[in-house]
Amino acid sequence: MKKSFQSIIYITFVIVTFIALAKSFMVYENPFDVYENPLVWLALIGFILVIVLKEMVNTIAYNKAKELQNEKDGIVPEESNAWIKRLLKSWTKAKDIEEEEEIVLDHNYDGIRELDNSLPPWWVYMFYATIVFAVVYLVRFHVLDGDNQTIEYNKAVAEAKAELKKYRENAPADLITADNVTLLTDDKDLGRGKAVFKLNCASCHLEDGGGSIGPNLTDEYWILGGGIKNVFKTIHDGGRDGKGMIAWNKTLKAVDIAKVASYVISLQGTTPANPKAPQGEKWVEE
Structure with a gap:
């Protein structure tokens, strides 16, 4: 129940x-x-x-x-794991204790006897596999002169760089770098660059770019090089170690850095109210 x-x-x-x-x-x-x-x-x-x-x-x-x-x-059933024992025995070729007398060698070392057991099949097959591997390796790398690890690594790095370059060429705006940045001339882009400049850069360069703590951005002289690529890199990575401006790559998106850099380039030739004396070397666009 x-x-x-x-x-x-x-x-x-x-x-x-x-x-x-x-x-x-x-x-x-x-x-x-x-x-x-x-x-x-x-x-x-x-x-x-x-x-x-x-x-x-x-x-x-x-x-x-x-x-x-x-x-x-009073029934003694067959062991449930007997098949496991049979499998292990077939893969080791081990003799039972009762059969060891058949393989005892005529060696006796202080009562220690030696058995003439065969090598386990799994060990033999692995040994044959190493021989096959050695032959293939010999032919592949020493006869046919296959690529070694250094050559394979260099090829992989070259392929990765090529794919990265191709990806960056078609990448979204947020993945702009100093290598692929281009000068922006659209009024909307320059307007955004001007707004970001006033918010983050005017405290050191003044709103008209004439320079204060930072250098004058309206003349032809540049400390770290002029042109859109150099200006982008300077804003992105920062100025000179210890005394230059900070790197803005953690604060501004790459697209905004490109717009700020383009706006800074657009300040060339303007007349600020109180321009700072030129610093750096005169930049000539190649």
């Missing part, structure tokens, strides 16, 4: 839980998307684990009861 009651409870639990999970899956637009309904998937996994554990307990209990009954009846 007790077992029947437990079986009824278990079957009812399985049916009710299965129906509930099925309805839960039907609610979602993508029922099999783990990210959309993770809790339902966790419930499903838990449900499966309960069933598996229940069957494992039943199997263990059945085997234990069978062992007790066999012991009571």
Whole structure:
């Protein structure tokens, strides 16, 4: 009676839980998307684990009861792991203790006897595999002059650089670098550059670019080189170590740095109210 009651409870639990999970899956637009309904998937996994554990307990209990009954009846069953022992024996060719007399050599060292056992098949096959590998390696790298690790590395680096260059050429604006930056002349871009300049750069260069703490940006003289690429690099990486301006690459996006650099270039030839004396060397565009 007790077992029947437990079986009824278990079957009812399985049916009710299965129906509930099925309805839960039907609610979602993508029922099999783990990210959309993770809790339902966790419930499903838990449900499966309960069933598996229940069957494992039943199997263990059945085997234990069978062992007790066999012991009571005086029956000695065959070992359950006998096939494992047979497999190991076939892969080691080891002789049983009763058969070792057949392979004892006529050597005796202080009572220690030597057995003439064969090498295990797994060891022999691995040894043959190393010979095949050595022959292939010899032909590949010494006869056919194949690429060694250094050459393969250099090729991989060259391919990666080529792919990176190609990607940067078609990259979005936020991936602008000093190598691919171009001078912007559109009024909208220069207007954005002017706004960023006033907010971040005017405190050192003044709003008209005449220079204060920082150098004059309206003349032809540049400390770290003129032109859009040099100006972009200076803003992006910062000025001279210890006394130049900070690097703005952590504060400004690359697209904004390009617009600021273009705006700074547009200040060339303007007349600030109080220009600072020239610094650096005269820049001549190549």
